[in-house]
Each structure stands twice: as structure tokens, then as C-alpha cells.
Amino acid sequence: MASRAGDGVASSPAARPDAIRRHNLALLLGHVHRDGELTRAELTARLGVSRSTVGALVAELTALGLVEESVPSGGERVGRPSHVVGPHSHGPFAVSVDVDVSQVTAAAVGLGGTVLSRRTVPTEGAELTPGRVADLVAESVVQLDGGGRRITGVGVSVPGTVDKRTRTVGIAPNLGWRDAHLGALLSDRLGARVPVSVGNDADLCLLAELSRGNARGCDDVVYVVGRVGVGAGILVNGVPVRGQDGRAGEIGHNVVDAAGPQCHCGKRGCLETIIGDAALLRLAGRPGESTDDRVAEVFADARAGEERAVSAVRTAAGWLGQAIGNLVNTLNPQRVILGGSLSGVLEIARPEIERALARYAFDPGHPVELTAPRFRTDSALLGAAELAFTDLLEDPYLTTPGF
Ligand SMILES: [Zn+2]
Incomplete structure (x- = not known):
């Protein structure tokens, strides 16, 4: 169990911050964690508290070894530079x-x-x-x-x-x-x-992209990741959808072709057997182990115009667009982020995805943004x-x- 002792800071009960102060400490740390270096003026505006309160909060978080103030490097600012508050260089x-x-x-x-x-x-x-x-x-x-x-x-x-x-x-x-x-x-x-x-x-x-990436500011977003498996992280009205015991979003095991390839889950023709890494390799005529390098080769060859690789990516893109159409009809997201190898499918075959989406979405004209993740394979x-x-x-x- 983690200790809640304050490392020598605020060691007496009377000196412990009250709930509001503690809440503000968490808020300030959250802003610095998500956005990096911010000036005291920016933090004052974001927290809606006085400059002196921000000063005290920064001092407290500095003493805890969580943030530190520095003079920003670079830039063309004239006059005395404002100090910025950033994550502590020796923080946890x-x-x-x-x-x-x-x-x-x-x-x-x-x-x-x-x-x-x-x-x-x-x-x-x-x-x-x-x-x-x-x-x-x-x-x-x-x-x-x-x-x-x-x-x-x-x-x-x-x-x-x-x-x-x-x-x-x-x-x-x-x-x-x-x-x-x-x-x-x-x-x-x-x-x-x-x-x-x-x-x-x-x-x-999805959590990574919500914190600092391409889902920031979105309340309704779906992140579809395609690797060996395919799954979705779902946010509806700003709340992650996980289901009763974390099984929501297993769209990779929606059966899209009952006569399709055998899936590891025991069924046939699950979505991941049609658009997952193994499917891309199979469609490109390259059966065998599904590794990131081998899938990257398919994309490289597709970009170079190799016919079978192009066809494989376009075929997967059509199925992916249909799957996104089903998600759109069910969840009405503002944005759909396509991660893992699906980023490559989006980059190479966006028109095929959008055509299938228009065909299967309830209202083809209703906007939904398709984008790659900011953090790519590190999401x-x-x-x-x-x-x-x-x-x-x-x-x-x-x-x-x-x-
Ligand atoms: Zn399956």
C-alpha cells in the first residue's frame, strides 16, 4: 500500500492542505503534466485563482519534487523572460x-x-x-x-x-x-x-490521445487499434465505455463474414481476421508470422505501387470503413482515431475507407473525422x-x- 506521508513537507496535521487546496494542487499538476511548461499567468487563468495562490501551489509542488520553475530556453521574447512551471527534472x-x-x-x-x-x-x-x-x-x-x-x-x-x-x-x-x-x-x-x-x-x-494527443477536447471519440488483434477504446459523453467487466469495445470479434478465416477466439470471419495484421499479410500474399516489420513492408510496397500490396490495403480499407460505419451508427462519435497498422491503411487508402463509411453509415453526409494517432505506435x-x-x-x- 502506498504511503501518503508527505516526505517531510506539511508533516504536522495542522499544516496539511485542506481539500480545496489539495484539489488545486492536483489541478495545477495535471495542467503541467498534460501541457508541459506554463507561465504562472497561464496557470492563474486556468485555475481561476489569484496569482498568490498559484505561487503558493507552485512552491508546494516544488517542495514535493513534482514541478520546477525555469527560464524557458530559446524564443525571441523581449525584456525579462517569464519563468515557466514545468515537470520536475528529477520528479517521479x-x-x-x-x-x-x-x-x-x-x-x-x-x-x-x-x-x-x-x-x-x-x-x-x-x-x-x-x-x-x-x-x-x-x-x-x-x-x-x-x-x-x-x-x-x-x-x-x-x-x-x-x-x-x-x-x-x-x-x-x-x-x-x-x-x-x-x-x-x-x-x-x-x-x-x-x-x-x-x-x-x-x-x-485512447487515454494517451485524450491526455496529449488527437482526442484532446473530444467527448465522443473511438480509437480503433489494429495489430494482430483489433479492438476499440470508446469515449461517450466524456466517459470511457468499458461494460460490466471490461469487455466493451471488442469489435475485432464482431463476425463480418461467417465463412471467413478461422479466428483465435474460435469463431470464423471475425473483423480482425479481415483487417488485422495477419489479414494484411495474407491478402498481400505473404503468409507467416505477423510482425510490425513485415506489415511495414506491405505498406512500403503499397506506397511504391506494388499491385498485390495496394490491393491488400484497399481491401482491408473497405472492411474497415464498414466497421467504422457500424461504430458511427451505434455511438455517433465526433472523431475516429485509427491506430496500429490501421494508421497505414488510413494513410494509403483513405478514399476506400471513406467510400465504405458513406455506404454503411446511417447518414452518409454527417461528419465524422478520421485521423491517425499523434503518438503512433507509442499510444x-x-x-x-x-x-x-x-x-x-x-x-x-x-x-x-x-x-
Ligand atoms: Zn474472433
Whole structure:
């Protein structure tokens, strides 16, 4: 359990900040975390409090080692430069982990979403059991260089359904997992003093884009991620949609062709067997292992005009447009973000996607924006970091003893 002691700051109960002050500390830290360096004047305007209150809040967060003031580098400002408040250069870091079928990527991520260091371990065809993932994460926590900073938590993205309360992966067909107690396995290895959170990859991709990326300011947005599997992170009226136990958004297992290819989930013709990485490779006449490099080659060849690669991407684009049409009819999003290999499909075959969308959407003329994610292939990794920072951002007095 994380300690809430204030590292020597505000150590007597009488000096502890009241609820409003604590709320304002969290608000200020959140602005700096999401937007980076901000002047005191900007923070004053955003928080709607006095300059002196902002000064006191900045001083308190500085003492906690979470923010620091500096003179901005560069720029052509005339006169005395305004100091800016940014994430502390020695502030805490999160360990974020993106578990994909072909590789596990871990990163040390500082406040502000800065990647301090990273390591990628290819799975090389070996079975990726929950225990092996827990071992890899535990190794990463030790090996990643946080520059002497303290760790605030670990966030793990998995391509499967996740019950947030129990940190259990309900079903991850492409990993062969069912009811995997990943959160408990990680806590066994890391000890109870390191908070561990687990999330679904599409949900975390969306979280990253909401924090600092292309979903900012949107209340109704869907992030469709296509890798070996396909899934969706959904936000409706500003609220993430997860369902009763985290199984909402599994659009990759909507059957679109009952006579289609066999899916890992046991059914045939699921959407991910038609637009997932394996489908792109199969359609391009390149069966075999689904790796990011092999899929990137298909896109490179399609851009160069190689006929079969172009045809594969266009075929997937048509099915993708139909799937987006179904999402639009169900959820009425303002924006649909296409991540993973679907970013490549969007870049190369946007007209095919839009034609199918117009054909299958209830109101073809109604606008919906299709865009790639700002963080590209790092969305899940950065979303997992956001998950690990959640408690600290809600209460900056939350401190976790590092190791
Ligand atoms: Zn399926």
C-alpha cells in the first residue's frame, strides 16, 4: 500500500492542505503534466485563482519534487523572460509496459509523458504466458533507467479484456489467456509497495490521445487499434465505455463474414481476421508470422505501387470503413482515431475507407473525422504510463517509496 506521508513537507496535521487546496494542487499538476511548461499567468487563468495562490501551489509542488520553475530556453521574447512551471527534472517516473503478441516494450516515463528510457523484448515465437510477462515487467522495473528518480507505479497494456477492479485479464485470444490474474502476479514480483495497474490496449491508446494527443477536447471519440488483434477504446459523453467487466469495445470479434478465416477466439470471419495484421499479410500474399516489420513492408510496397500490396490495403480499407460505419451508427462519435497498422491503411487508402463509411453509415453526409494517432505506435505505451500516474495526479501528496 502506498504511503501518503508527505516526505517531510506539511508533516504536522495542522499544516496539511485542506481539500480545496489539495484539489488545486492536483489541478495545477495535471495542467503541467498534460501541457508541459506554463507561465504562472497561464496557470492563474486556468485555475481561476489569484496569482498568490498559484505561487503558493507552485512552491508546494516544488517542495514535493513534482514541478520546477525555469527560464524557458530559446524564443525571441523581449525584456525579462517569464519563468515557466514545468515537470520536475528529477520528479517521479512510471514504468509503462505494452504487451503485444510479437514483443513486449517497457519504458520509464516521467511526468509530462517524457520517455526517459525504453527496452523492447521480442517474444520470438515463445509462448507469452502471464507468468513470463510478469517476469519481463519485473526485470524492466529493475533495468530501466529512471535517472535516480523514484518510481510512482507500473502500468501494463494488454491486448485483451481487463477487469480494472481485479486487474484480471478476462480473455486475450491472441495470447491464449483466459482469466489471467496478471495484476496479482505482478504484485507478487514487485511487492505491495509498487502500485500496479492493468488496462486494455485500445482503452490505453485512447487515454494517451485524450491526455496529449488527437482526442484532446473530444467527448465522443473511438480509437480503433489494429495489430494482430483489433479492438476499440470508446469515449461517450466524456466517459470511457468499458461494460460490466471490461469487455466493451471488442469489435475485432464482431463476425463480418461467417465463412471467413478461422479466428483465435474460435469463431470464423471475425473483423480482425479481415483487417488485422495477419489479414494484411495474407491478402498481400505473404503468409507467416505477423510482425510490425513485415506489415511495414506491405505498406512500403503499397506506397511504391506494388499491385498485390495496394490491393491488400484497399481491401482491408473497405472492411474497415464498414466497421467504422457500424461504430458511427451505434455511438455517433465526433472523431475516429485509427491506430496500429490501421494508421497505414488510413494513410494509403483513405478514399476506400471513406467510400465504405458513406455506404454503411446511417447518414452518409454527417461528419465524422478520421485521423491517425499523434503518438503512433507509442499510444499504448504512453497510455499505460497515464494509468500509472492516475493516483499521483489525483493526489500529489501520494508518495511511493522508491527502490
Ligand atoms: Zn474472433
